[in-house]
Amino acid sequence: MLEIFSYGDAGWGDEILAGLAITxxxxxATLPVGLLIGFGAAFASMSRYRGLRMIGFGYTTIMRGLxxxxxxxxxxxxxxxxxxxxxxxxxxxxxxxEFSPFAAGVTALGMVFGAFAGEVLRxxxxxxxxxxxxxxxxxxxxxxxxxxRIQLPQVWRFALPGLGNLWINMLKDTALVSIIAxxxxxxxxxxxxxxxxxxxxxxxxxxxxxxxxxxxxxIVLARMERRANRGIRRA
Amino acid sequence: MNPxxxxxxxxxxxxxxxxxxxxxxxxxxxxAAIISPMFALxxxxxxxVAQAPLRxxxxxxxGTPILGQLFLIYYGSGQFxxxxxxxxxxxxxxxxxxxxxxxxxxxxxxxxxxxxxxxIMGVARGEIEAAKAIGMRPSRVLRxxxxxxxxxxxxxxxxxxxxxxxxxxxLASVVTVFDIIGRTRQIFSRSxxxxxxxxxxxxxxxxxxxxxxxxxxGERKLSRHIGAQSDSRTILNPPEGPKA
Numbered sequence: 001m002l003e004i005f006s007y008g009d010a011g012w013g014d015e016i017l018a019g020l021a022i023t024x025x026x027x028x029a030t031l032p033v034g035l036l037i038g039f040g041a042a043f044a045s046m047s048r049y050r051g052l053r054m055i056g057f058g059y060t061t062i063m064r065g066l067x068x069x070x071x072x073x074x075x076x077x078x079x080x081x082x083x084x085x086x087x088x089x090x091x092x093x094x095x096x097x098e099f100s101p102f103a104a105g106v107t108a109l110g111m112v113f114g115a116f117a118g119e120v121l122r123x124x125x126x127x128x129x130x131x132x133x134x135x136x137x138x139x140x141x142x143x144x145x146x147x148x149r150i151q152l153p154q155v156w157r158f159a160l161p162g163l164g165n166l167w168i169n170m171l172k173d174t175a176l177v178s179i180i181a182x183x184x185x186x187x188x189x190x191x192x193x194x195x196x197x198x199x200x201x202x203x204x205x206x207x208x209x210x211x212x213x214x215x216x217x218x219i220v221l222a223r224m225e226r227r228a229n230r231g232i233r234r235a
Numbered sequence: 236m237n238p239x240x241x242x243x244x245x246x247x248x249x250x251x252x253x254x255x256x257x258x259x260x261x262x263x264x265x266x267a268a269i270i271s272p273m274f275a276l277x278x279x280x281x282x283x284v285a286q287a288p289l290r291x292x293x294x295x296x297x298g299t300p301i302l303g304q305l306f307l308i309y310y311g312s313g314q315f316x317x318x319x320x321x322x323x324x325x326x327x328x329x330x331x332x333x334x335x336x337x338x339x340x341x342x343x344x345x346x347x348x349x350x351x352x353x354x355i356m357g358v359a360r361g362e363i364e365a366a367k368a369i370g371m372r373p374s375r376v377l378r379x380x381x382x383x384x385x386x387x388x389x390x391x392x393x394x395x396x397x398x399x400x401x402x403x404x405x406l407a408s409v410v411t412v413f414d415i416i417g418r419t420r421q422i423f424s425r426s427x428x429x430x431x432x433x434x435x436x437x438x439x440x441x442x443x444x445x446x447x448x449x450x451x452x453g454e455r456k457l458s459r460h461i462g463a464q465s466d467s468r469t470i471l472n473p474p475e476g477p478k479a
Contacts, residue, residue, distance in 0.1 A: 062436075065439060065440050066402070068405075069408070172300040175300035200311035
């Protein structure tokens with residue numbers, strides 16, 4: 001029974017590990033993209049300018065209301081079309097450009113992560129104590145210094161639980177890229193099922209691997225939260 | 236082609252897909268809503284040993300992709316085909332709609348159980364003691380005191396869960412259920428007109444918006460006795476009693 005998961009030609013162990021590596025690469029590549037979009041969305045929705053606020057609010061509201069799989073299809077098909085239009089305009093004789101599934105996955109998952117992270121970060125900025133910013137300005141800190149020394153370290157503390165949840169959700173959402181033909185854990189599993197005709201065994205194995213990743217993430221996140229709150233006295 | 240032409244030409248299919256999405260979401264949410272109160276009571280009151288299987292189930296459902304759960308049920312059932320045929324269950328698992336519904340109901344049960352558990356734990360202890368003191372039987376305490384309060388506390392989070400379930404129902408298209416996404420992909424593969432995706436997005440946003448409005452109405456109805464200040468904030472932070 002277990003030899004189908006063995007390493008090498010006979011088993012699927014090495015293929016599944018390769019798929020797992022793609023899944024992890026995708027998640028790790030998405031995180032900075034998503035955080036960047038999240039900060040952008042948070043700053044936009046807290047901006048002095050009405051227009052920017054509307055854009056930030058609209059982006060987070062719309063993206064959070066759409067199924068992730070729809071975002072993925074729109075990015076995969078839409079950006080591909082757009083790239084080709086631009087390429088045709090640039091050089092009419094050039095061939096078609098392929099928008100890689102990996103890039104599409106990072107873009108789409110990052111956009112979803114960013115929309116949710118924008119809300120988490122906005123909430124974190126709002127829960128900062130105003131007196132501390134005033135105190136910072138009063139002792140002559142520049143806005144930049146106030147941001148870097150007072151706001152950012154504490155936003156991290158407030159936002160960490162929410163961002164941790166988003167990370168786990170995103171880890172699970174990476175399974176969606178298997179639909180657009182990226183050889184991640186889920187798609188390799190599908191290939192293995194096609195060959196071995198043991199769908200339950202393999203999908204259960206894939207689910208257990210995702211489960212292990214999520215539980216592991218939870219443990220690491222709990223540690224990070226403890227560390228982030230080490231200077232805080234609990235009421 | 237003009238985006239409006241796509242809508243005029245294909246609206247019956249999109250409408251069909253919209254109804255399928257609503258059907259999947261509502262059925263899944265309702266089935267989960269029937270099972271989860273029992274589970275939530277176990278989670279809130281039973282001993283840790285008795286809770287262990289339930290905790291394992293909830294952790295699995297929350298720690299694995301819904302796509303994986305769907306594949307496990309839809310494709311995975313094929314591995315047990317002779318057994319299922321013997322029991323007469325094969326015709327159930329052969330239908331992708333049934334499998335998708337089962338996956339979504341199981342998944343939503345796990346989430347709704349945890350949300351409702353939070354609500355039950357948030358009910359003020361004094362109220363339960365008062366009910367016992369005036370001689371209510373345990374079943375009546377549950378019906379008249381615990382669950383009305385628990386649902387009021389859990390209501391906004393339950394609404395979020397239904398919206399998440401609606402978003403997740405889009406995955407049913409992967410196992411050939413023709414919901415909004417399924418129809419959209421079908422139309423796209425024929426017309427190669429990208430605007431159909433934007434129409435799909437608009438439909439999802441409309442469903443969400445209408446649902447949020449209806450849910451707020453329900454919330455107002457649940458808390459009408461609390462009086463004029465009963466906005467969502469007082470529901471989320473009940474003025475008395477420990478927080479969930």
